[in-house]
Amino acid sequence: MSVVYDCSKRETRADGLAAAAGAVRSSRLVVLPTDTVYGIGADAFDAGAVQALLRAKNRGPDMPVGVLVGSWSTVDGLVLGVPPQARALIEAFWPGDLSIVLPHAPSLQWNLGDARGTVMLRMPLHPVALELLRDVGPMAVSSANVSGRPPASTAQEAQEQLGDSVAVYLDGGSSGEPVASSIVDLTGTEPVVLREGAVGKEAIAEVLGVPAESLA
Numbered sequence: 055m056s057v058v059y060d061c062s063k064r065e066t067r068a069d070g071l072a073a074a075a076g077a078v079r080s081s082r083l084v085v086l087p088t089d090t091v092y093g094i095g096a097d098a099f100d101a102g103a104v105q106a107l108l109r110a111k112n113r114g115p116d117m118p119v120g121v122l123v124g125s126w127s128t129v130d131g132l133v134l135g136v137p138p139q140a141r142a143l144i145e146a147f148w149p150g151d152l153s154i155v156l157p158h159a160p161s162l163q164w165n166l167g168d169a170r171g172t173v174m175l176r177m178p179l180h181p182v183a184l185e186l187l188r189d190v191g192p193m194a195v196s197s198a199n200v201s202g203r204p205p206a207s208t209a210q211e212a213q214e215q216l217g218d219s220v221a222v223y224l225d226g227g228s229s230g231e232p233v234a235s236s237i238v239d240l241t242g243t244e245p246v247v248l249r250e251g252a253v254g255k256e257a258i259a260e261v262l263g264v265p266a267e268s269l270a
Contacts, residue, residue: 078095085216089180090234094196095196112200126177134156148177153174155237210225
């Protein structure tokens, strides 16, 4: 049975974060607020938990799950290398609404879906999410909704869709209008914006020192 914790109150927030951390460490799923929409998350290194996440969303491995981190330095242990363009984007936009795709470190034993040797990383600008991530480490996180249905902007909306497939719901209030993160792919010879979301292409281009039209 799922448990919902009100993270607007100090006492229930602490209890909720402890329960969520325990759930992640025992291969169960949690729903957490982020700075974009609510996310459904699991231990990024627990293949069984990631598969449970995909099942809860009714989604196949052809749409791999991204990874949220709690600090800039965490990225160094997850990827093959952090190129200067990635450093520049991290310094400019993290924590925040920008996801970066990089080749993942080949030594990592994880299965996030058919990611073809890459991983999408983001550090969210939300205190509840950051506190949980800094406790449990990198989490595989996708939008907290069943595939094909609208993303959840409240914990209640997430629970209506995902029900008891999730062990712990962390209620951080409404995330407002659901706006996805922007995604920049740095796995090729030139950066490519895969999705223009909360961070505009012009802002990304300015940080990278390239024309905005080259990011298409």
